[in-house]
Amino acid sequence: ARPIDVELRRVTLPLVRPFRTSRGEETVKDTLLVRWRTEGPDGPVDGWGECGADPEPIYYPEYVDTVTTALTDVLVPLARDVAAAPGPLLPRLRTAFADVPGMPLAKAALESAVLDAELRTAGMPLSTYLGGHRDRIAVGVSVGIPDSLDDLLAQVGGYLDDGYRRIKLKIRPGWDAEPVRAVREAFGDDLPLQVDANQAYRTSDIPHLLTLEENGLLLLEQPFPADDLLAHARLAADLRTPVCLDESITSLGTAATAIALGATDAINVKPARVGGYLTARSVHDLAAAHGIPCFCGGMLETGIGRAMNLALAGLPNFTLPGDISATSRYFAHDLTQSFELVDSHLVPPTGPGSGAHVDTDAVEDATTALTSC
Numbered sequence: 023a024r025p026i027d028v029e030l031r032r033v034t035l036p037l038v039r040p041f042r043t044s045r046g047e048e049t050v051k052d053t054l055l056v057r058w059r060t061e062g063p064d065g066p067v068d069g070w071g072e073c074g075a076d077p078e079p080i081y082y083p084e085y086v087d088t089v090t091t092a093l094t095d096v097l098v099p100l101a102r103d104v105a106a107a108p109g110p111l112l113p114r115l116r117t118a119f120a121d122v123p124g125m126p127l128a129k130a131a132l133e134s135a136v137l138d139a140e141l142r143t144a145g146m147p148l149s150t151y152l153g154g155h156r157d158r159i160a161v162g163v164s165v166g167i168p169d170s171l172d173d174l175l176a177q178v179g180g181y182l183d184d185g186y187r188r189i190k191l192k193i194r195p196g197w198d199a200e201p202v203r204a205v206r207e208a209f210g211d212d213l214p215l216q217v218d219a220n221q222a223y224r225t226s227d228i229p230h231l232l233t234l235e236e237n238g239l240l241l242l243e244q245p246f247p248a249d250d251l252l253a254h255a256r257l258a259a260d261l262r263t264p265v266c267l268d269e270s271i272t273s274l275g276t277a278a279t280a281i282a283l284g285a286t287d288a289i290n291v292k293p294a295r296v297g298g299y300l301t302a303r304s305v306h307d308l309a310a311a312h313g314i315p316c317f318c319g320g321m322l323e324t325g326i327g328r329a330m331n332l333a334l335a336g337l338p339n340f341t342l343p344g345d346i347s348a349t350s351r352y353f354a355h356d357l358t359q360s361f362e363l364v365d366s367h368l369v370p371p372t373g374p375g376s377g378a379h380v381d382t383d384a385v386e387d388a389t390t391a392l393t394s395c
């Protein structure tokens with residue numbers, strides 16, 4: 023249905039603790055929400071989408087300002103034209119978006135809002151629409167680079183006390199073997215442990231990276247720059263530890279290329295990064311066809327993105343614990359209902375659409391900029 027109005031809201035939420043990676047440090051979640059308001063059978067229906075971009079291009083080439091511009095100048099006008107014409111909205115929207123090069127994060131934010139509105143109007147949960155079949159999702163926790171080894175062990179101990187059973191450590195050159203060994207010594211060899219370098223290494227570091235695997239790692243995530251698929255293939259040929267790609271997988275096409283090159287033994291699927299939940303499902307299906315396990319990654323989303331990620335994570339080839347942690351790991355107050363960890367699992371909401379109950383007062387309080395388009 024054609025939108026009554028479309029709003030972009032830049033929102034800022036304080037993080038309960040800073041999150042440091044090899045790319046920088048974040049102390050607040052500062053991103054963009056899209057609200058696609060349409061006429062439902064019983065009045066207006068709001069679809070919400072959350073953008074995965076950061077205020078700066080630290081992980082992806084897009085960032086909040088470029089996403090805002092892409093949406094106001096190109097993608098929302100295009101979506102309005104598509105919505106004004108007859109026929110099913112989502113398939114025609116995806117066809118129209120496919121003619122616009124790149125900008126997966128901007129497309130994902132708008133497509134998610136449209137998808138949420140359509141499914142709420144139809145009374146269908148996103149998990150049903152996507153084909154999810156799990157009513158509880160195994161999750162882990164991603165631990166940033168701390169101020170000290172003691173700080174790291176305190177954080178990991180705290181998360182294990184919270185009930186998380188899979189730990190992912192951020193690493194970078196100079197902070198890798200020591201923290202991994204310390205966590206192994208403190209918490210034992212059976213702790214499911216993986217690392218994420220966020221592109222910080224180069225092929226000259228391959229001999230060093232090979233020494234990391236004596237610590238029994240589940241995965242080594244994105245050691246090299248996103249566009250260097252060949253470097254990942256070279257490492258994967260020598261490393262027993264599965265190589266997992268994140269930033270490199272920007273579309274179904276790059277997923278297919280990475281798989282064909284043997285550059286990825288596992289994929290961190292992030293709907294925002296690949297252009298939305300429907301493409302994320304295609305990446306999931308392609309990986310499944312090649313026997314490559316996936317997990318649903320995270321961008322410190324608010325409950326709006328978290329609810330949708332949980333719906334996606336119910337698909338059968340998400341066999342590795344995801345980076346979808348409980349709300350309290352990120353925010354003291356969220357924009358939706360809280361998601362609580364139960365035995366290292368989260369329960370996806372079952373309501374129509376994302377199932378997120380958006381607290382419009384909290385959204386208003388968190389809003390730093392509002393654009394109608």
Ligand SMILES: CSCC[C@@H](NC(=O)CCC(=O)O)C(=O)O
Pocket residue numbers: 043081163164218220268290319320321322323345346347
């Ligand atoms: C903004 S977080 C940076 C992206 C990072 N995400 C995580 O480590 C998970 C963060 C989370 O718990 O949402 C990754 O490269 O996988």
Ligand SMILES: [Mg+2]
Pocket residue numbers: 218220243244268269290
């Ligand atoms: Mg990653």
